Amino acid sequence: MAGLNKVVGSYQEALAGLSNDMTVMVGGFGLCGIPEGLIAEMVKTGVTGLTAISNNAGVDDFGLGLLLKSRQIDTMIASYVGENATFEQQMLSGELNVILTPQGTLAEKIRAGGAGIPAFFTATGYGTPVADGKETREIDGRHYVLEPALKADFALVRAWKADTMGNLVFRKTAANFNPMMATAGKITVVEAEHIVEPGELDPDHIHTPGIYVNRIIQGSFEKRIEQRTVKA
Numbered sequence: 001m002a003g004l005n006k007v008v009g010s011y012q013e014a015l016a017g018l019s020n021d022m023t024v025m026v027g028g029f030g031l032c033g034i035p036e037g038l039i040a041e042m043v044k045t046g047v048t049g050l051t052a053i054s055n056n057a058g059v060d061d062f063g064l065g066l067l068l069k070s071r072q073i074d075t076m077i078a079s080y081v082g083e084n085a086t087f088e089q090q091m092l093s094g095e096l097n098v099i100l101t102p103q104g105t106l107a108e109k110i111r112a113g114g115a116g117i118p119a120f121f122t123a124t125g126y127g128t129p130v131a132d133g134k135e136t137r138e139i140d141g142r143h144y145v146l147e148p149a150l151k152a153d154f155a156l157v158r159a160w161k162a163d164t165m166g167n168l169v170f171r172k173t174a175a176n177f178n179p180m181m182a183t184a185g186k187i188t189v190v191e192a193e194h195i196v197e198p199g200e201l202d203p204d205h206i207h208t209p210g211i212y213v214n215r216i217i218q219g220s221f222e223k224r225i226e227q228r229t230v231k232a
Helices: 036-045 064-069 085-093 103-115 178-182
Strands: 023-026 050-053 073-078 097-100 119-122 136-139 142-148 152-163 185-196 215-218
Touching (some): 036 064, 036 152, 064 073, 103 119, 103 178, 152 178, 178 185
Parallel strands (some): 023 152, 050 073, 073 097, 152 185
Antiparallel strands (some): 136 142
8 A cells, every 4th residue: 555545455454453352333234335344354353352333233144243243242332233133142141231322322423533522412312221320411491411422443334436545435325324434433444346546536426535544445245135025
């Protein structure tokens, strides 16, 4: 990787520096827009004690479910347990520390982390276990909870297109948590469907500027879906 070219040639190089007990943000919503290859490579590294920040953990045998199955995640910060039986079992048994966070609050905590905002007040969760142990305040007659921002050692995101300088375009609902996570990692690694040369992306269509991106890897995606409904 030389100059402004951020493309790396292997998944090992893409995840160089990842070690035990780190915090990792992983883009995606269920199985939509997840960095499949980077997750699979994390399994191969054998790192343990991870804190994973993601909307949910996909399914048992794919995506973050693989890291749960291999017991590499100690803490999961998420908004939804979903249809992952391993996630549910580990949470209920106490084997996995789960910090359930309202989805909008989770998104804003990540956005705030990327924007350099240390914390913010939200009405969501006031008077519920979500607010336990947190500062609360009444503002203009309404009660709010102080939520700290989230940042990570690594942010792993999936993009539709990336140029070699790290400018990113996300496609439709596969954007989900990816753009905000790209801003909140000390090291942001992008797994892209297409990598193009600088100048090939329309500047008006770029969602994440390259200043946030450290490494880019060309991905090959299975693109699973969680459920398929067909007409009888």
